[in-house]
C-alpha cells in the first residue's frame with residue numbers, strides 16, 4: 413500500500429520463516445475486507461477474492477439432542493493462510509518491495525538506517541517486548557483450551573458442532589478454506605480438556621479422540637495437526653493483547669503485535685490489514701512522522717474498539733456455555749448469534765431471548781421501523 417502511494421519509497425519486508433510456510437490453516441473474512449482492500453489495492457483484493465471459497469449458511473449441530481439448525485445470511489469467505497500470504501508477498505514484490513525470507517529481526521538497531529520500522533511480528537513481537545516498559549502490553553489469558561486443526565472434509569456451510577462428553581461440552585468451529593480442505597478450531601473448558609485426557613495425550617492420540625467425538629461432521633475424514641518436535645499437540649489458551657501505546661520514536665506496531673481479538677469473531681486478519689491501511693493513510697497525509705504516528709494510534713484504536721468488545725463478549729459466551737447449552741435449541745442457537753452482546757451476560761438468557769422476540773414482533777408490525 414505504501415509503495416502504491418509513492419513508488420519512490422524503499423521498502424524491505426523481513427520474514428523469519430521460509431517462503432510458503434505459516435502457522436494455522438484457513439481464515440474467514442467478510443465482503444467488507446474485500447471492499448476495504450479494493451479501495452487500497454484492487455489487485456490484491458481481486459486475487460484474494462479469486463482464491464477464496466465462500467458460503468452463505470451456518471449450521472449449528474447439537475449432537476446429543478439430534479438438533480441441526482441452518483441459518484442463511486450474507487456470503488462469508490475462507491482462504492488458506494498460506495495462499496493469502498503468498499498473494500500479499502507476490503503483490504509486494506511486483507510493486508518493487510524487497511522480501512527477505514528466513515531473516516529474523518530481533519531489534520530495530522538491525523535496520524537502523526530505516527526511517528520507519530513497522531513491527532508486524534505477531535502476538536509475541538520481539539520488537540515490542542524489547543520496549544515493554546514503553547508499550548505497556550497487557551495480556552489476558554482465556555480460560556478455555558483450543559487447538560487449530562485442518563481436515564480434508566470440505567464443509568458446505570460454517571459449522572458449529574457441540575458434543576457432550578462425560579466431562580462437559582466440547583465444540584468445533586469448522587469452515588472450508590479451499591476446494592479440498594477446511595479448518596476445525598476445537599475448544600473446551602479446562603475440566604473437559606483434562607477429563608478427556610487431552611492434556612497428556614500426544615498429538616496422534618489426541619486427534620484420534622477428537623475424530624471420534626466429531627465423527628458425525630467429519631464423515632470419515634481425518635483431522636490434521638501440526639505436532640511440535642516432541643510430538644505434543646498444539647493446545648493453547650487464547651491471549652487477548654492490548655498495548656497502552658502503539659509507537660515509540662520510529663517504531664510502530666500493527667496487527668497482532670498491537671492487539672488481538674478472539675478467533676470466534678474471525679476478525680484478526682481484517683484488523684491487521686486495516687491497521688496497515690490506516691497507517692499508510694496517516695503517513696501519506698502528514699509528512700511529520702511523529703504526528704502521523706500519533707494520529708494512526710488515536711484513530712485506529714478508536715476504530716477497532718467495537719470489534720475488541722465483540723471479541724471479548726464472544727469469548728466469554730463460550731466460557732459460559734453451560735449458561736446457554738441446556739436452553740431449548742431454538743433459544744440456544746438464537747443466543748449463539750447474540751454472543752457479542754454486552755447485555756446478554758447480565759440478563760437471564762430466557763428473558764433476553766423473549767425480549768428479543770417481542771422486539772422482533774414489534775418491528776414486524778406496520779409503521780414500526782428499526
Ligand SMILES: Cc1cc2nc3c(=O)[nH]c(=O)nc-3n(C[C@H](O)[C@H](O)[C@H](O)COP(=O)(O)OP(=O)(O)OC[C@H]3O[C@@H](n4cnc5c(N)ncnc54)[C@H](O)[C@@H]3O)c2cc1C
Pocket residue numbers: 426427428429436438439440441515516517518532533534535537538539559560597666667668669673675678679680681682683684
Ligand atoms: C485459532 C485461530 C483462528 C483464527 N481465525 C481467524 C479467522 O478466521 N479470521 C481472521 O481474520 N483472523 C483469524 N485469526 C487471527 C489471525 O490469525 C491474526 O489476527 C492474524 O494472523 C494477525 O496477523 P499479523 O500479520 O499481525 O500476525 P501474524 O499472522 O502472527 O504474522 C506475524 C509474522 O511475523 C513473523 N515474525 C515474527 N517475529 C519475527 C521476527 N522477529 N523477525 C521476522 N519475522 C518475524 C512471523 O513468522 C509471521 O509470519 C485466528 C487466530 C487463531 C489463533
